[in-house]
Amino acid sequence: MESPYKVRDLGIQVAVDNVSNVDGDEVEFLTQQEQMAVEDGIGSILNSIIGTTIDAAYGEVNPEEKTSIVFQEFSESPATIETPSPVIPIWMYIAAAVLLAIIILLVVLLIRNRKNEEEIIEETVTETAIDEVPELPQEEESETVVRRKQLEKIAKDKPEDFAKLLRSWIGED
Numbered sequence: 006m007e008s009p010y011k012v013r014d015l016g017i018q019v020a021v022d023n024v025s026n027v028d029g030d031e032v033e034f035l036t037q038q039e040q041m042a043v044e045d046g047i048g049s050i051l052n053s054i055i056g057t058t059i060d061a062a063y064g065e066v067n068p069e070e071k072t073s074i075v076f077q078e079f080s081e082s083p084a085t086i087e088t089p090s091p092v093i094p095i096w097m098y099i100a101a102a103v104l105l106a107i108i109i110l111l112v113v114l115l116i117r118n119r120k121n122e123e124e125i126i127e128e129t130v131t132e133t134a135i136d137e138v139p140e141l142p143q144e145e146e147s148e149t150v151v152r153r154k155q156l157e158k159i160a161k162d163k164p165e166d167f168a169k170l171l172r173s174w175i176g177e178d
Contacts, residue, residue, distance in 0.1 A: 016071045017051050023076045035076060044074050 021043055023034050035043070052068035160167040 014071075016073075017055065018073045018075070019047055019051070020075045020077060020079075021047075022079045024078055034078070040076055043076075047074055048072060 021035075021040075048069075051072040051074075055068040055071050156167070159170070
């Protein structure tokens with residue numbers, strides 16, 4: 006089974022930055038010897054790539070014809086992709102301020118409501134305490150008061166005797 010495609014021709018071009026050292030404003034270019042060393046190193050790598058990639062069915066190919074190495078000064082440093090810093094839109098600041106104002110308003114109203122409830126509870130407690138325990142006027146112990154207390158005591162202790170006493174009083178009238 007064959008692959009769906011075959012490489013029939015291949016050419017590789019390499020550009021090398023000619024600047025070897027940049028210190029402040031001083032620029033040094035590669036010497037002729039350095040350029041020859043780079044060409045020999047890169048050239049042998051490129052020749053082996055081309056020799057192994059092109060299909061032998063198309064005949065011998067001279068790899069030196071398919072490679073080119075150029076020395077030049079690059080005008081700019083490699084481009085760096087600047088990631089934009091996240092910008093928060095103005096409407097988000099406005100929405101946050103409105104929400105903060107609503108939260109503060111609700112907290113203030115909640116605190117006022119609790120104070121009012123505490124005051125109402127205190128007032129009702131004091132009012133009910135006064136209503137439940139009215140002051141009794143001081144009665145002088147007269148003969149009628151003593152008799153009434155004795156009758157109440159007999160009614161609690163001996164209810165049958167108290168009933169007989171009431172019948173006798175009703176019968177006298």
